[in-house]
Amino acid sequence: MTNLIEMLKISKAFGGSVALRGVSLTLEPGSVHALMGENGAGKSTLMKILAGVHQPDSGEIYKNGHRISFANPRDALAFGISTVFQELSLLPNMTIAENLFLGREPVNRLGFVDRKHMRLHTREALAKLGLTLDPNMLVSELSIAERQFVEIAHGIDADASIFILDEPTAALNATDVEVLNAHIRRLRDEGKAIVYISHRMEEIFNVCDTVTVLKDGQLVGTRPLSEMTPGSLIAMMVGRELEDLFPARAGAFGDVALEIEHLKLEATSKPLSISVRKGEIVALAGLEGQGQQKVLRALVGEYSPFSGSVTIKGKTIRLPLSKEAGIRQMQASSVAFVPEDRKDEGLFLGLSLAHNLSTSLHSSRNELSRAQGFADVIASTLRSMNVKAANARMPVGSLSGGNQQKILLGRYFATKADLLLIEEPTRGVDIGAKSEIYKLLRAFAEGGGAVLVLSRETLELIGLCDRIYVIHGDTVVTQMQAAEATEHNILDAALSA
Numbered sequence: 001m002t003n004l005i006e007m008l009k010i011s012k013a014f015g016g017s018v019a020l021r022g023v024s025l026t027l028e029p030g031s032v033h034a035l036m037g038e039n040g041a042g043k044s045t046l047m048k049i050l051a052g053v054h055q056p057d058s059g060e061i062y063k064n065g066h067r068i069s070f071a072n073p074r075d076a077l078a079f080g081i082s083t084v085f086q087e088l089s090l091l092p093n094m095t096i097a098e099n100l101f102l103g104r105e106p107v108n109r110l111g112f113v114d115r116k117h118m119r120l121h122t123r124e125a126l127a128k129l130g131l132t133l134d135p136n137m138l139v140s141e142l143s144i145a146e147r148q149f150v151e152i153a154h155g156i157d158a159d160a161s162i163f164i165l166d167e168p169t170a171a172l173n174a175t176d177v178e179v180l181n182a183h184i185r186r187l188r189d190e191g192k193a194i195v196y197i198s199h200r201m202e203e204i205f206n207v208c209d210t211v212t213v214l215k216d217g218q219l220v221g222t223r224p225l226s227e228m229t230p231g232s233l234i235a236m237m238v239g240r241e242l243e244d245l246f247p248a249r250a251g252a253f254g255d256v257a258l259e260i261e262h263l264k265l266e267a268t269s270k271p272l273s274i275s276v277r278k279g280e281i282v283a284l285a286g287l288e289g290q291g292q293q294k295v296l297r298a299l300v301g302e303y304s305p306f307s308g309s310v311t312i313k314g315k316t317i318r319l320p321l322s323k324e325a326g327i328r329q330m331q332a333s334s335v336a337f338v339p340e341d342r343k344d345e346g347l348f349l350g351l352s353l354a355h356n357l358s359t360s361l362h363s364s365r366n367e368l369s370r371a372q373g374f375a376d377v378i379a380s381t382l383r384s385m386n387v388k389a390a391n392a393r394m395p396v397g398s399l400s401g402g403n404q405q406k407i408l409l410g411r412y413f414a415t416k417a418d419l420l421l422i423e424e425p426t427r428g429v430d431i432g433a434k435s436e437i438y439k440l441l442r443a444f445a446e447g448g449g450a451v452l453v454l455s456r457e458t459l460e461l462i463g464l465c466d467r468i469y470v471i472h473g474d475t476v477v478t479q480m481q482a483a484e485a486t487e488h489n490i491l492d493a494a495l496s497a
Contacts, residue, residue, distance in 0.1 A: 010059035027193040037214035038430040052076035082155025092140035097122040125157040145176035246463035254278030257450035263308030269474035283461040291474035301326015336412030340423035349397030402433025
């Protein structure tokens with residue numbers, strides 16, 4: 001098979017920091033090529049060179065045997081290379097049609113922008129992805145998934161032959177992921193080459209056929225995924241096997257820290273009961289959208305269940321909680337809630353690490369209390385959580401996903417919370433940072449804390465947790481010891497229900 005793209009011995013440095021050292025990558029038509037490695041491995045830099053965002057310091061790029069180079073991303077797109085980065089490039093204050101034709105607006109005979117042509121052509125481009133969106137919709141009105149698909153439609157409209165997808169599913173639910181993967185397979189079958197950057201093992205093995213691993217800016221190797229397992233791929237990335245990512249489970253537990261009783265998420269759903277003991281990490285597992293997130297959010301007033309009660313430290317609270325006061329009511333009971341979307345619901349991206357860490361410390365104090373800087377608490381939290389940052393004054397938005405997640409967790413560890421409710425603890429986090437977060441959660445539990453967690457990654461729940469409740473149809477269908485659980489019996493329990 002003729003190679004579509006050959007990147008040969010690419011090197012790139014930013015100041016004194018070397019991002020890539022002689023990395024080579026080959027992309028074949030009709031393939032989905034996974035590009036993997038921990039944060040800082042060089043994946044995004046390599047793809048930004050291919051996309052024309054950066055120019056290499058040395059090395060060569062060939063397309064169909066001809067040497068190429070790009071001064072900017074527009075040149076790359078014109079040459080058939082379309083990129084959907086984590087930081088979506090669509091302009092939110094413009095329409096879908098205006099974004100698709102940005103910089104290449106058609107004009108009519110009178111020299112005015114031909115908006116009718118733009119709308120018709122945009123509708124056709126969206127239809128190729130099965131989208132029926134109005135071309136006149138502002139991008140700001142679209143969901144994250146819809147923005148992803150519009151970016152891909154942009155590349156299809158430009159007749160791209162190479163698609164670079166950088167963490168395309170980080171903010172998508174399971175249904176949207178499957179829709180996206182169907183489009184990826186269709187592009188593959190049309191002879192396109194797709195580069196897929198993701199930390200999600202299940203997706204890599206589901207949609208990709210080849211994997212290239214980078215580490216510290218250097219090439220580790222390229223392998224067919226048919227020859228790999230999740231364990232061997234992780235070992236290739238970080239030098240240790242899958243089971244080594246998880247700390248040892250607890251041997252003994254304390255008193256019940258959380259007791260959810262007779263919780264009816266909907267008027268017609270069956271009541272459920274869940275308990276978590278001190279020192280224990282308990283999972284809510286099951287198929288997407290079966291009620292796991294409703295349970296967690298009902299405990300902090302972010303979802304209003306039909307009825308039920310929760311007992312914390314011997315104090316029983318009737319549900320539903322007030323949306324306005326639920327979070328503060330739980331904070332007063334030493335309960336912390338870590339939402340799935342750290343960027344929109346968790347962190348203040350433009351504020352410093354110090355501000356983000358001290359938010360809950362300030363909110364737990366009386367409004368007439370004397371102001372405090374909490375410098376010692378901030379410094380010790382950054383140190384204990386191994387946050388990689390130059391100083392506490394840096395904006396948290398400048399950190400990697402793993403370090404952002406540590407800051408979000410550290411905010412509640414600093415308050416000495418007793419109970420942690422956490423959604424997707426390692427979403428958009430590389431393998432090395434995942435292992436660190438697992439150890440932090442286990443250390444929190446060993447210190448007498450209790451954790452109730454949900455995740456779309458079943459292997460994560462099995463490896464991290466002590467007990468697993470399987471949720472289906474807004475109720476508990478079974479529970480099992482995590483040490484005895486498998487992906488198969490969890491799925492079987494969810495589907496049998």
